Amino acid sequence: MSVLVIGALLACVPVPAAGAAGAVLERAKPVSRIDHLIAELRRDPVYVTDHAPRALPADAAGRIKKAVARLGVPAYVAVTPTVLADGYGTEDLVPLLHDDLGRPGVYIVADPTSPSFTAVQYGGATLPVKDAMWATASELPSDAGAVAMVERFVEIVLSGRAKERREAGGPRPKSKTRIALDAHDRSERAASRAEWRAFATGTALSGGALLLLLLLLASYRNRRRKARAGKTRSKARPVSAAGGRKRR
Template identity: 55%
Template sequence: MWRTWSVLLAGLVGAVLLGAPAGAAPVTERAEPAGRADAVAAALRRDPVYVTDHAPRALPPDAAARIRASVARLGVPVYVVVTPVSGLGPENPSESFAALLRDRLGKDGVYIVVPPSGGGGEIRQFGGVRGLPLDDAWSAAGSETAYDAGAPEMIARFVDIALSGRARERRDHPRPKPESKVRKALDADDAADRRAGRIEWGVFAAGTALSGGSILGLLVGRRVRSARKAAAPRRPPRKSTKKSTRKARG
């Protein structure tokens, strides 16, 4: 009897240990975006601009202040979340995360979810707020902003375009994309190398000119002295006075 109960108990424990991970893993994956949405929504209740502290190198210290100043120009409630968007959803993580934030916060307005780099992300409008060409302005801002500009620059450009009255035109005919910071640094290095090369060439040319001028001066001076000697009149040879002296003595 005891042996039978031992076998049954061991089988039950084994089934629990083997079956639990298979059933729990999908729940954990589905709950992860919701857990992040709860935490970020709680932060948005205190401040409508949430900036992650996990990307200090990608964001300047005044990123939140700059974003607040930019979105305040829109004249509508705006909630901005600057956070890495990977892992927030299976297909379109930023869109699903914005919807989760709206559900958790329960407030109408414009919701912007953007990574610290500024590239990608998305914008959505909920409720009866002032109509703005959000999609066109966001698309144009992505085309007119350098790929490594950062979230504050991306949002500032978006606000400028949204208020310009030409959002669709700039979406269809974007301005030339500015150079990236890396490209500017490389161009600056190239320009410095060219300036250094010109300076080195100038010093070399000056040294060559000085040395060549010295040699040329010596040659010219020698030629002038030779010409002067050739042009000078020759003196007649002096006659000897020995014979006259002998006659005077005789």
């Protein structure tokens, strides 16, 4: 009897519709970093992470917006640590963001914690984006920062010499860390040379003093040897009372 009652009660419980169940599962699914970036760029075309406060100035977003506005075309910028972006690098994020947003313009992704920087243009008036991207990488040190990279990129795009600057790019300037390390190495080498000179000078002086001491000692021993030899010869030739030599 109890089994029948329980079965009747269960039969009265409404079964959720398939659509409602799907909605519940969708809400339960965690939002990926890519989805978060896309949602942010739909709201504001310039997104600056709050996960790298030490690597970005307080006015980072404002400076980037001011810079890309000079391009004269739509621009979408995501400044985010790629380590948080589901393992994608900046070169991978750009097409992903464009595919989801589906809007023409210049797409820029910069990592504030590394020198990684990628810019691609989709549709619209053709700008020397690729040349400017590579020229930016050659003109700035690896620790220049995302804001400086975007500002230099825009400046090169608008310079009219993006290709020439890319081709003229030499070795990348040294980072502040590399400059500090090189200065430390030079200081260490200078200190080592100074210590070696001091050691060599001290060795030369002590060696000279030791040589002088050895010469004096040798001279003293030579004089004593000669004196002993003279005494020996004197004893070997005794003189008689008459002044002649004693005959044997």
